[in-house]
Amino acid sequence: MRTAALLPSCLLAACTSGGGTMQSTAERVDSMMAAYDGQVPGAALLVVRDGVPVVRKGYGLADLERGIAVGPDTNFRLASVSKQFTAAAILLLAQDGALSLDDPVRRWLPSLPAAADGITVHHLLSHTSGLVDYEDVMPDAIEGQLHDADVLRLLETQDRLYFAPGSDYRYSNSGYALLALVVGRASGQDFATFLRDRIFRPLGMDNTLAFEDGVSTVPRRAYGYSAxxxxxxxxxxSSTSAVLGDGGIYSSIDDLAKWDAALRDDRLLSDASRALAFTAHTATDEANVDGYGYGWRLHGEGADRLLWHSGETIGFRNVILRWPEKGLTVVLLTNRNDPEPYALARRIAAEFQ
Structure with a gap:
């Protein structure tokens, strides 16, 4: 079962040539998405061009057991696509004057060991802190799930770093879990409430939330599956699914269309804040290919500049691609453990460039 798509006829109407009918863009996109269609874990696809959704479509099922189809309002766990919202929360607090990006992280989280003395908020945002990965020091068996505060407790026992702060890059879920706690300390609100009050509600993202089991409920929820x-x-x-700062947000392509619109102007973040988010502060593991800003990977330059991020966790694989100078955005959310959708999203994007 598929939901209706919003597809301007000028873009997606079938073309004729020499009396024959060529495959339309809509048909080519559907063909590329065929593996997600039918009675299988599905996907939601959004393509925005110049601020207008030209594809807004669900494929397959959000809930296999109950046979519920994916629609544009289905909410998927974003995994690391959540990091751009964590970064935005920090930037909003910096705009408010409630914190500085140059603040030592121990100003806000003084229980961290002495090894963290040189780490700033900027280092956490850009994955240049050198913090130990909390996944590497978790107990082999835990009851329930870890939360952001549990990540802090784990790091309190690690008086060491992988490298001196600012001297190298290492992707760090630990850093973004700590950022969620910094948001709470600097704002006086818990992280989920701050996101709701300062980002989601103002933008009309009414069904987007940082999910807390037993506290909040995900409407129209997609459940994750593995073959x-x-x-x-x-x-x-998984045991780490309740950590919010690095990957705990649920959202839909309908709400992410509103997020994409807000990234095009200063309705939420100032021009200066967006420039900080979209500037490469460090090279990444993909040397000379990608840089990392604040919650965003940066690829290419000029008219081909791409801002993107993926999100991978048990049962979900997602990606958002934004070409600001081309006015093109592609969001692909899936509720299955494999494959990663980056390459597919790039192929879909090529249909609209």
Missing amino acids: SGDGWTRTDQ
Whole structure:
């Protein structure tokens, strides 16, 4: 079952040539998305050009057990696509004067060990802190799930860094978990409430939230699955799924269209704040290919400049691609463990460039 798409006829109407009918853009996109269609874990696809959704479509199922189809309002766990919202929360607090990006992280989280003395908020945002990965020091068996505060408690036992702050890059979920706690300390609100009050509600992202089990409910929720033999097994949560700052937000392509619109002007973040988010502060593991800003990967330059981020966690694989100078955005959210959708999203984007 598929939802209706908003597709301008000037872009997606079938063309004729020499009496034959060529495949339309809509048909080519559907063909590329065929693996997500039918009675299988699905996907939601958004393509925005010059501020207008030209593709807004669901494929497959959000809930296999109940046979619920994916629609444009289905909410997927964003995984690391969440990091751009964590970064935006910090930038809003910097705009407010509630914190500085140059603040030592121990100003806000003084229980961190002495090894963290040189780490600033900027280092956390840009993955240049050198913090130990909390996943590497978790107990082999834990009851329930870790939360951001548990990440802090784990790091309190690690009086060491991988490298001196600012001297190298290493992607750090630990850093973004700590940023969620910094948001709470600097704002006087918990992280989920700050996001709701300062980002989601002002932008009309009414169904987007940092999910807290037992506290909040995800409306129209997609559940995550992994291939198992000839079928699928629900693999929706892991022991780290409750850590919010690095990947705990749920959203839909409808709400992410509103987020994309807000990134085009100063309705939420100032020009200066967006420039900071979209500037490469460090090279990444993909040397000479990608840089990293604040919650965004940066690729290329000039008219081909791409801002992007993926999100991978058990049961979900997502990606957002934005070409600001071309006015083009592609968002692809999926509720299955494999494959990563980056290459597919790039192929879809090529249909609209």
